[in-house]
Amino acid sequence: MNEYDLLYRLYEEFDTETLRAYQEFVDLFPPIDSRVALDHWGDASEELDEKKDEIRTAFPQVGETFAALASMATREQAFTALDLYTKHDRGVNVLVLDVDETLRSAGNTDNEIPRETLHLLTRFYEEGMPIVICTGQTLENVKGFLIQGLGNEMAHSGDVSIVYEAGTGVFTPGHGAETKQLLYEDLDAEIRDIFSRVRSRVLPDAPESIRRGCHLQGNEFNVTLKPNFETGSERAETVIDEGLVYLLDLLEESVADVLGEEPTAAGRARAFYADMDPEIRNVLEASGEQPDVALDAIPDGFGSLFERIDVAYYEADAAEIGSLELNKVIGVEAALSVLGIDDPFALVMGDSKSDLRVMRWIDDNDAGIAAAPDHASEDVLKHVLATDELVFDRGDAAEMLRSAYAMRRLSRLY
Template identity: 75%
Template sequence: MERYDLLYRLYEEFDTEQLRTYQEFVDLFPPVDSPVALEHWQTASEELDALKAEIRSAFPRTGDAFATLASLATRDQAFTGLDLYSTYGRRVNVLVLDVDETLRSAGRTDNEIPRDTLHLLTRFHEAGVPIVICTGQTLENVKGFLIQGLGNELVHSGTVSVVYEAGTGVFTPGHGAETKQLLYEDLDPDIGTTFRTLRSRVLSEAPDSLRRGCHLQGNEFNVTLKPNFETGSDEAHAVVEEALVYLLDLLDDVVGGVAGVDPDASGRARAYYAAEDPEIRGVLAARDADPAVDAAAVPPAITALFERIDVAYYEADAAEVGSRELNKVLGVEAALAVLGVDDPFALVMGDSKSDLRVMEWATDNDAGIAAAPAHASPDVLDHVRATDDLVFARGDSGEMLRTIYALNRLADAD
């Protein structure tokens, strides 16, 4: 209990709120050419140093760690960090972070990663913690905003990796021949044929309501229909449900052709994926689109391909078909191998089912902890709440990063 007693004393005896105010001002002060503003910054910096010196003096053994901890984390964040350290007995040695609706959120941050979050990432980098950005976006998009937000030197430091397009490839600058790994090169030809055919037909054969109401995203091994309406709206909800049923039926026809099985109007894909995913089953029931056959009746040649293809439904956001052999887990494993993280204990942050697989991988392998925004997929939230309950508000990924930074500083002080 000594650690808890020391932490309690830290937050009771010192003005940690003022300390954090000074630290935030010093860290995020914009570059300005104003003598008055610079003098204000200098005063805040001196006050910050003085408060930290008081903490160092009061805690001879843990003073450095506690001074940094109190300047960045609230009392609740610090105690949550200590609870995590007491549970797992180790520090987080890699960050695995989704971007959209996790690091940034259209709901609160104008779709930009907040400056506070970016600064926290630089702190982890300076502390020697590698960063794996794990996203469905293209490599070009990710490189652009990372360099803009974190700086070219950090991104190309050799300790940052990007798993892009949900596992299609991995980019880890500064690692020679391993800098760019194209994971799709080892895919079976049948999967390639399935996705090429699916992508070529998905819009041309769609009903008018979907052609008007959706647009196509993804890549050669991912076909995603996104609504042309505000995410979460009633219109988006309806068109995404329609898109899911359409994608299931189109996938049924395409896979049947690849497998050499005659077309069947009984709804083989509907049956298989409804049995796999209760959300899909619920959408089919709501749209009076239940399959006419049981999943057990799907021909083995069809099932063998379905087992390698993922169908995902994101309520009022997207309907998606992707390769299970190209996923974020494989991408993360490849990134960690290049980064040299052979015994990972990761913070995995994300909001979608593709992120859930990484969280489950971390749990199953004692390789980390999971955190998610409160608006994440229900399955993601179920997993996070059943493990360490690390749920944060929309647009506030910085809260969780501060908690994990607190965990690491407490581990350093132990």
Template identity: 65%
Template sequence: MKRYNQLYQLYKEFPTDTLRAYQNFVDVFPPVDSQIALEQWKTAHDEIEPRYNAIKTAFENTDAYAEIAARATREQAFTALDLHSKYGRAVNVLVLDVDETLRSAGHTDNEIPRETLALLTEFYDSGIPIVICTGQTLENVKGFMIQGLGSEIVHSGQFSIVYEAGTGVFTPNHGAETKHLLYEDLDREIVAIFDQLRSRVLQEASDELRRRCHLQGNEFNVTMKPNFEIGSEKAVEIIDDALVYEIELLGEIVAEQRSLETDPGEASEWARAFYAAEDAEIEAVLTDHDAMSEPETIPEDVLDVFERIDVAYYEGDAAEIGSLELNKVVGVEAAISVLGIDDPFALVMGDSKSDYRVMDWAAEHDAGIGAAPEHASTTVLEFVRETDDLVFDQGRSADMLRTIYALNQLATLE
């Protein structure tokens, strides 16, 4: 009750909106080579200290309440208090998806907002490791994270990238453990299936499909991407087509790998039926394409393989085939191990089924909390709302980071 009363007093008696505006200006717009900009930045910077000190003096001479006021709204602070009452501990690692989580094609011009980058820097400066957990390629992620956060942070030893949804982990400055190729540990038959998929997926595609999409340059996963703006009507159309095609080709290759004397069409039918039953979004796409299948049976030795291979659908963005033995959970566990976090309690932010698996893992092991944007997949939103209801507006990942920043400040008061 004491913390509740103190937060209530903080936001009632102090002009926290003004302090937060000054702090955000200083954080997001660092000094540049412009006299006018420098003067504005200095004015804002000089306004922070007396306001900060007034709050510090009023609350047991501690920095925590001033830090909360400078970076969190009243609602965010009280949400943080609820989280602290429930879990009684601070977040000690950030596990963050990128696309449609940290950034949004429709709301942030597909860039990580400067406000978000500034907050990530604050977490890093406070000793919190950052794990970027994405389906993208390693080189792509490294590039925009170095551009956003700087090479010093990315190569600090407290920053890790789980890429291609868990096929590999890159944690710079950790010697032999810097790059861990998790796909090298897979069964050779599964590797052979993926080798076949990668070599045949564009070669055997229709001329129209080849013109309208491309194969992402992954190390392992087979991912088809649209040659149109992500999320556009054309992108949705082509990724739906690519999904159906990839599923059918996978069925053919699995039947060949198992040396089954069957018609390719029947093998494709098995794959369509299996993956439709596994995912309602995939089922909807197959239904729209009149490609739903109801075979009498699927051979057991084919089922054994399908149950180890994941087909992921991201509307208007990607159709991807990966290994269920290599997912974001496996990658995150490997990253946390390399980072040396013995008792993780993570903020897991994401929007897709692969992110849900990490959230579920964290909840099952008392290792963290999940948060998601409002446009996340149904599975993710249901999970997040049923746990802590940490849902943020599209393009506003900074709002959730502010809540967790406040949680960590409250934890210092214990």
């Protein structure tokens, strides 16, 4: 009997839905100081063990794995896992996870990571799975919610690494001199000087509408304008669109300063980045700020520096300047090295163009699988659908984590 036949039998002959309900209750039972509630939890735990024992007995060769599968994954998730294992002949050995709009979503999770997702991450950790949190957020923000959601022991275990500010730094507690790597310190002085100039002027020199409507994210290196309004709102979109145009001009002036030229905004940065990014071009066109400068009129000195600097636009969320020499791929590679993962096969989950770089990297190197929420950017969805079609509902990262868990357990059998 092959693997598919065994899975069919598992989900046909056993009440796996009730089993999962018991498992979820036991796992997520809130701490309540009540004898009645504790007795109820104890009864559910005993029932769970009995139902798992039935599966262990029915499948003597694979019973422990199948009991775990049935208690953690739906029929669809289990078969997705088996399809993925059959295709790749490997199980996931590291998680690489974006946070905003991936693990948590302002759309339907109140911008908090759901308890179910946090519990699944804890289960992966307890079974020896390294976790890389890969985000554009600041280190302090990420450390805060990791400790709050996963506990201090797990956050500082040495098996959890944080790639922050989209790859400008990596933090992996418990690894001595490699605990905190400031990757931006390896950039040459010219690039660091440009960023220093942009940062020093970005709010003091901004138009009043931007000064009142935006704040500067507390980054160590990247320069990120965030709205003072609800992310995704019309007011946030308006101020971020205006902020993007302002950042482009400020970047051009800062590059001119470094090159020793007259720091006037002549539209060179607008022209360069509009050509590079359709989203930026759309913002410039919609706001009537498209440049008159032709690409071939951009001086070589400006062009060579623009080619090393990333300008990112996130609709109604952020406008950011970062280094193209530092991105999430560079950060993930550094994190994997510290964690000692020489042959990664990662589950990469994300929603934006910065996550897409990591997804393409694992695809090019046969180093994992990519998954995205259904509201991810168009390019991300296109890539995910073209590879393993792993698209999950907004706010339901747990769905994909359960499939990855099942895939990992199956890989130990065959």
